[in-house]
Amino acid sequence: MVHISPSLLSADFAVLGEQLDQVKQAGADLLHLDVMDGSFVPNITFGMPVIQSLRKISDLFFDVHIMIQRPLDYLEPLQKAGADGITFHYEAEGEVETTIRRIHQLGLKAGLALRPGTPGQVVFPFLKDLDLVLVMTVEPGFGGQAFRPEMLEKIALVRAEAVRQGREDLVVQVDGGINPETIALCAKAGADCFVAGSAVFGQADFAQAIAGLRAAAQGAQ
Numbered sequence: 001m002v003h004i005s006p007s008l009l010s011a012d013f014a015v016l017g018e019q020l021d022q023v024k025q026a027g028a029d030l031l032h033l034d035v036m037d038g039s040f041v042p043n044i045t046f047g048m049p050v051i052q053s054l055r056k057i058s059d060l061f062f063d064v065h066i067m068i069q070r071p072l073d074y075l076e077p078l079q080k081a082g083a084d085g086i087t088f089h090y091e092a093e094g095e096v097e098t099t100i101r102r103i104h105q106l107g108l109k110a111g112l113a114l115r116p117g118t119p120g121q122v123v124f125p126f127l128k129d130l131d132l133v134l135v136m137t138v139e140p141g142f143g144g145q146a147f148r149p150e151m152l153e154k155i156a157l158v159r160a161e162a163v164r165q166g167r168e169d170l171v172v173q174v175d176g177g178i179n180p181e182t183i184a185l186c187a188k189a190g191a192d193c194f195v196a197g198s199a200v201f202g203q204a205d206f207a208q209a210i211a212g213l214r215a216a217a218q219g220a221q
Helices: 013-025 048-055 071-081 096-105 120-126 149-164 180-189 206-220
Strands: 003-006 030-036 061-067 085-089 109-114 132-136 171-175 193-196
Touching (some): 003 206, 048 061, 048 071, 071 085, 096 109, 149 171
Parallel strands (some): 003 030, 085 109
């Protein structure tokens, strides 16, 4: 199964409501929302008021990726704002098990993200409890970076271990530099959920863009 998660960060914020409706009609499976605190990464994006406003007008699954130093402090506010799943960083503060457990207690899907420099093996002890592992194929914090092909080995490593542990249902997500060429490489390595920014919102025809990405991924699986 291939899931396409357009990244809100690349949308036109002047017509955000319209663009959300357009990507849903175009076939998006999820909406990826990057929340940054200016501490874990040197950038600030948007927070609870924006998510809450979007929740009122969209029933898409809100795939919230938090680049936040202290994730536990923000889980309940994110849930109240309308998040459906929260992916936090292994490199952030706090015990990973505690954060996963709290996300599930709030009734949400739990994901764990890895920066490019973090070995894939660190997620192995947590796979039994996770719904998703996000392999960053660029350094988190800014859009428009070039895809790092050396991350393909990490994707394959995580997928192989998930299968070994009987977690064939684990979602392996990739974020960074996704286009019709790189999505095929990631799908072949074992990813099944793809965050796409300019490859969707930067195109004139959202439906054509999403269909092209999906076809490229499916053809490589």
